Amino acid sequence: MKHEPDARGHFGPYGGRYVAETLMPALIELEQAYREAVKDPVFNKLFYAILRDYVGRPSPLYLAERLTKAYGGARLYLKREDLNHTGAHKINNTIGQALLARRMGKTRLMAETGAGQHGVATATAAALFGMECEVFMGDEDIRRQAPNVQRMQFLGAKIHPVHSGTATLKDAMSEAMRAWVARVDDTFYVIGSVAGPHPYPSMVRTFQSVIGTETRAQILEKTGRLPDMVIACVGGGSNAAGIFSAFLNETRVRLVGVEAAGFGIRTGKHAASIGAGRIGILHGSKSYLLQDSDGQVQNAHSVSAGLDYPGVGPQHAHWADTARVEYCSITDVEALRAFDELTRLEGILPALESSHALAEAKKRARVLGRKAAIVINLSGRGDKDLDNIVSYKQKHRKH
Amino acid sequence: MNRIIKTFQTLRTQGRKALIGYLTVGDPDLKTSERNIRAALVNGLDILELGVPFSDPTADGPAIQAAGQRALVSGVNLKQILALAARLRRSFKTPMILFSYANPLFRYGYDALCRDAARAGIDGLLVVDLPFEESAELRAPMKRHGLLFIQLIAPTTSPERARRLLAEADGFVYYILVKGVTGKRDRLVADAKKQISQLRTCTDLPIAAGFGISDGAQAREAVRHADAAVVGSALVEAARKGRLAALVRELATAVHGA
Numbered sequence: 001m002k003h004e005p006d007a008r009g010h011f012g013p014y015g016g017r018y019v020a021e022t023l024m025p026a027l028i029e030l031e032q033a034y035r036e037a038v039k040d041p042v043f044n045k046l047f048y049a050i051l052r053d054y055v056g057r058p059s060p061l062y063l064a065e066r067l068t069k070a071y072g073g074a075r076l077y078l079k080r081e082d083l084n085h086t087g088a089h090k091i092n093n094t095i096g097q098a099l100l101a102r103r104m105g106k107t108r109l110m111a112e113t114g115a116g117q118h119g120v121a122t123a124t125a126a127a128l129f130g131m132e133c134e135v136f137m138g139d140e141d142i143r144r145q146a147p148n149v150q151r152m153q154f155l156g157a158k159i160h161p162v163h164s165g166t167a168t169l170k171d172a173m174s175e176a177m178r179a180w181v182a183r184v185d186d187t188f189y190v191i192g193s194v195a196g197p198h199p200y201p202s203m204v205r206t207f208q209s210v211i212g213t214e215t216r217a218q219i220l221e222k223t224g225r226l227p228d229m230v231i232a233c234v235g236g237g238s239n240a241a242g243i244f245s246a247f248l249n250e251t252r253v254r255l256v257g258v259e260a261a262g263f264g265i266r267t268g269k270h271a272a273s274i275g276a277g278r279i280g281i282l283h284g285s286k287s288y289l290l291q292d293s294d295g296q297v298q299n300a301h302s303v304s305a306g307l308d309y310p311g312v313g314p315q316h317a318h319w320a321d322t323a324r325v326e327y328c329s330i331t332d333v334e335a336l337r338a339f340d341e342l343t344r345l346e347g348i349l350p351a352l353e354s355s356h357a358l359a360e361a362k363k364r365a366r367v368l369g370r371k372a373a374i375v376i377n378l379s380g381r382g383d384k385d386l387d388n389i390v391s392y393k394q395k396h397r398k399h
Numbered sequence: 400m401n402r403i404i405k406t407f408q409t410l411r412t413q414g415r416k417a418l419i420g421y422l423t424v425g426d427p428d429l430k431t432s433e434r435n436i437r438a439a440l441v442n443g444l445d446i447l448e449l450g451v452p453f454s455d456p457t458a459d460g461p462a463i464q465a466a467g468q469r470a471l472v473s474g475v476n477l478k479q480i481l482a483l484a485a486r487l488r489r490s491f492k493t494p495m496i497l498f499s500y501a502n503p504l505f506r507y508g509y510d511a512l513c514r515d516a517a518r519a520g521i522d523g524l525l526v527v528d529l530p531f532e533e534s535a536e537l538r539a540p541m542k543r544h545g546l547l548f549i550q551l552i553a554p555t556t557s558p559e560r561a562r563r564l565l566a567e568a569d570g571f572v573y574y575i576l577v578k579g580v581t582g583k584r585d586r587l588v589a590d591a592k593k594q595i596s597q598l599r600t601c602t603d604l605p606i607a608a609g610f611g612i613s614d615g616a617q618a619r620e621a622v623r624h625a626d627a628a629v630v631g632s633a634l635v636e637a638a639r640k641g642r643l644a645a646l647v648r649e650l651a652t653a654v655h656g657a
Contacts, residue, residue, distance in 0.1 A: 008532055008533075016532075016533050017530060017532060017533060018501055018528045018529060018530070018533055019457075019528055019530060020457070020458045020527055020528055020530075020551070020553070020575075021530055021531075021551045021552060021553045021555075021556060021575070022458075022553035022554070022555050022575060022578060022579075023555075024530050024532075024553075024555075024556070024560075025553075025555045025556060025557060025560065026555065164464060164468075165454070165455070170455065171455075174455045174456075174457045177457040178457055178458070178459075178460075178579075178580045181458065181578060181579055181580060182578055182579035182580070183578075184555060184578060185578070278506075279505075280502050280505065280506065281500075281501045281502045281505055281528070282455060282502060283455070283457070284528075286505075289502075291502065291506065293506070294476040294477060294503060294506065294507075295453075295477075295502040295503035295504070295505060295506030295507065296453065296454040296471060296502075296503070297454040297455050297502070
């Protein structure tokens with residue numbers, strides 16, 4: 001099976017480049033620079049050296065024995081992306097893109113952020129390389145992810161609050177695209193997921209593929225065989241694309257992507273673009289999209305800011321159609337329960353995003369049985385979510 | 400002959416320039432919006448752009464974003480916009496262009512859209528986030544239904560790229576004057592003259608310049624170099640303040656007198 005897009009960035013009918021003409025030359029230039037960079041041994045050597053010495057890679061693959069026992073089935077291995085510098089997988093990609101920006105002679109980084117993890121990771125890379133940084137973030141997310149806002153400010157980033165629409169990730173990305181059009185000469189737009197116009201979906205996947213490469217080597221070393229299943233949460237889908245990338249051609253390894261079901265798919269308040277969306281065009285690519293019958297984009301809902309997005313990376317849409325990856329969804333309540341369980345049983349506070357993957361693992365573990373092994377991508381840590389979890393629990397106790 | 404081509408031919412033989420005006424349809428509601436559009440047409444627009452509101456207008460500045468939001472709140476959709484176009488067509492011969500983001504058109508279905516738009520008397524489509532490379536899917540039904548695909552060219556577009564894109568373009572070229580989103584600017588870019596004359600070497604099509612033009616003086620400046628001036632955000636704001644007819648007259652005098 002082919003996993004690279006065509007020359008214009010299409011994964012089957014998805015992907016492509018749906019942007020204003022003003023941005024087309026910049027995207028073509030970016031694609032060219034990216035292609036040259038990933039072929040350049042010097043670039044790759046530097047990238048992996050920074051991942052090792054600065055990010056702290058490889059991240060461990062940890063057998064969660066107490067969680068395994070509690071869930072009563074398959075052995076559960078956690079890929080500990082939460083232990084990366086800055087606390088999530090996002091840093092792998094921002095280091096890659098910042099290196100590319102520097103190579104292209106750009107002096108400014110710009111990013112959108114939902115949970116704030118990508119914003120923090122971009123601000124961190126900007127600090128590391130001595131670049132300016134501007135982060136676009138929805139008002140609603142600024143409220144629920146306050147610690148990350150402060151971190152970005154300490155790192156020297158300028159926060160640009162976005163009030164339009166639902167004031168979440170979707171609107172932050174729209175505003176970032178507007179700002180990029182105006183500063184396209186000196187500014188590199190660091191997209192945080194496998195979304196956006198070509199080459200972002202394949203570029204971000206490539207920078208995140210280190211997760212899959214390590215996981216594969218680690219599980220082989222620990223168990224002598226490949227896992228039966230790999231589970232990852234999917235908002236835009238970068239941590240999932242990263243870990244899946246090493247197993248795509250291993251058809252015996254089942255790959256499971258977990259979307260956010262919010263209050264439940266039937267309530268209409270969710271973020272399951274693949275599960276309940278239709279094909280559409282947003283933010284530069286064609287993919288599954290939550291939209292009404294007039295093609296207006298609908299608001300997503302998830303307790304997790306990082307999954308609160310009405311679209312999904314185009315390659316995920318293609319994997320869904322071709323059935324290479326199974327997609328399912330987990331509600332806010334299920335994710336919060338999984339958060340509690342991992343915290344109490346293993347002493348690990350998972351991000352709410354990653355808690356969706358854990359909740360799905362709980363359902364799958366018993367079905368697969370004790371002989372099976374499941375790898376869960378623990379894409380980030382939950383420290384940023386504590387205030388949000390406390391207020392969510394209080395609110396729902398009242399009702 | 401397509402009304403857009405005919406309009407530019409006529410103006411060219413008369414040695415006149417064109418005023419192109421954009422209004423978001425449905426802002427703040429369908430009825431008021433129709434009244435505004437009619438006022439703009441009787442006061443001197445040569446070509447009308449009917450803006451389809453979209454939830455995520457990534458190429459638009461605050462004025463058109465807000466107009467789109469108001470229109471969406473009022474519940475307007477593409478079907479109603481085409482019905483409005485058909486009503487306008489019964490009263491006016493002015494060329495009409497549907498100005499949209501790709502998704503509302505894609506959701507409607509490109510083929511059905513082109514059929515219904517042509518029936519409603521629309522003459523061309525301008526799709527902000529549909530670059531040439533992704534346009535084949537839409538251009539085929541457009542061609543079948545006699546609609547013109549209006550190509551946008553930006554200050555970032557190289558002459559080689561412009562030549563390649565414009566070889567397939569029709570009607571006129573929409574030249575984006577600024578690197579940025581739509582909306583008012585205090586002054587037009589200094590090198591508009593240079594940019595537009597460079598674009599002349601890439602195409603024989605008439606050139607319309609837009610983004611940032613908000614008054615008669617700027618419109619006059621734009622048509623010193625271009626064949627038409629496009630005004631959007633300023634019309635949207637004038638309509639809000641009840642000054643639309645006056646602004647259209649000011650712009651038309653400036654453009655037609657140039």
